[in-house]
Amino acid sequence: MSKYALRLPKSLFEQARKTAKKDEISMNQLFVTAIAEKIAILEAEDLISKRAKSADIGAFSRVLDKVPNAEPVAGDDIID
Numbered sequence: 488m489s490k491y492a493l494r495l496p497k498s499l500f501e502q503a504r505k506t507a508k509k510d511e512i513s514m515n516q517l518f519v520t521a522i523a524e525k526i527a528i529l530e531a532e533d534l535i536s537k538r539a540k541s542a543d544i545g546a547f548s549r550v551l552d553k554v555p556n557a558e559p560v561a562g563d564d565i566i567d
Contacts, residue, residue, distance in 0.1 A: 493518065 495503070507517040559565070
């Protein structure tokens with residue numbers, strides 16, 4: 488395991504301390520979890536972006552063309 492000295496603004500440190508206490512975890516665990524979650528989000532965005540570039544819009548349109556044109560059923564309404 489590696490070590491890294493983290494400098495935080497006092498207000499952020501206090502928020503982290505309160506959150507860790509509320510969740511009954513160490514501050515170290517809070518920081519590790521927060522960093523892991525952020526990295527996972529960034530990697531997911533990258534993966535989705537790469538997959539979107541290989542999308543077959545024509546195939547997508549052909550699938551949508553098979554959907555019948557009907558009024559929405561209760562609960563399927565579009566809310567502006």
